[in-house]
Amino acid sequence: MPINIPEGLPARKLLKKEKIFVMDEDRARTQDIRPLNIVILNLMPEKEKTELQLLRLLGNTPLQVNITFLHTATHVSKNVSKSHLDTFYTTFNEIKNHRYDGMIITGAPIEHFQFEDVNYWEELVEIMDWTKKNVTSVLHICWGAQAALYHHYGIDKFELPKKCSGIFQHTVTDPTVKLVRGFEDVFNVPHSRYTEVALEDIKSHPELKLLAVSDDAGVFLLKSKDNKHIMLTGHLEYDATTLAEEYERDLAKGLDVHMPENYFPNNDKNKTPLNTWRSHTHLLFSNWxxxxxxxxxPYKWE
Known part of the structure; x- marks a missing residue:
């Protein structure tokens, strides 16, 4: 899928190096097709890394995609420059009168807060309510999935005894659903979180359908029965080294964290981890x- 992203975005050079088809605006205008318009609300602290991870996945099917990056107006990110946000991002007030074919709401390392205590929660609620009429389908990742479950369906998260960090096997619960078309019966997913949602809460909710679960990491993939919301509690978009970087960061902060499970070869943190989830990541994004x-x-929004 050729993706049309802003000229000068740092991810552009890396995507081209990886042979991802990146289209400039002049060429995009000459194609006689209606591109998909996707808005990404990037709540992750290291925004440039997340940009690259998501754009790599959105650039792997045969449609043209226009990307808009969104950041919160009520929270100032400490890990990205103001010039980067000013150049490549916009805020909700600037796009709320537009309609989008798809949206991605990322995770955020703020699980220790109650949802209402997050300083941009009211803004996020406004955005999530806006998606009901203005976005065809929303993909929610990790904390973004927990936020959607809480706001749309009244399902709260609970704290785990220790951080769920590592690569875990998952089982597909219904292979006939289009979102998991082509999936193996068992597949790997990276997880990195301190909280979880209860399996029984998902199973008993009449508007939700469970699609993949892990004996060790719990609920992973589910969707609303109207297909409006897709929720992933893990991080399929992660690179092979992302969990290692998070682990080293947590150790440097003096946090009492354990080594990510099933991750480093022979549990040796000096060995380079392997990416054993890449194909399912591309497949899920392509299916979505x-x-x-x-x-x-719709071809034309009314």
Whole structure:
């Protein structure tokens, strides 16, 4: 999928180096097709890394995609420059009169807060309510998935005895659902979180359908029955080294954290981890864009 992203975005050079098809605006205008418009609310602290991870996945199917990056107006990020945000990002007030084919709401390392105590919670609630009429399908990742479950369906998170960190096996619960079309019966997913949602809360909710679960990491993949919301409690978008970087960061902060499980070869943190989830990551994003965005979105928004 050729993706149309702003000229000068640092991820552009890296995507081209990886042979990801990045389209400039002049060429995009000459294609006689209606591109998909995807807005990404990037709540992660290291925004440039997340940009690259998500753009890599959105650039792997045969449709043209226009990307808009969104950041919160009520929270100032400490890990990205103001010039980067000013150049490549916009705020909700500037796009709230637009409609989008798809949206991604990322995770955020703020699980120790109650949702209402997050300083941009009211803004996020406004955005989530806005998506009901203005976005065809929303993909929620990790804390973003927990926020959606809490706001839309009244399902709260609970704290785990220790951080869920590592690579865990998951089982597909219904292979006939389009989102998991082509998935192996068992597949790996990276997780990095301190909280979880209860399996029984998901199973008993009439508006939700569970699609993948892990004996060790719990609920992973689910969707609303109207296909409006797709929720992932893990981080399929992570690079092979992301968990290692998080582990070293936590150790440097003096946090009492354990080594990510099933991650380093022979549990040796000096060995380079392998990416054992890449194919399912691309497949999930491709299925979402095809079946839940492209096939469902109107050609012209009324």
């Amino acid at each position: 864009l095809n079946y839940y965005v492209y096939q469902e979105t």
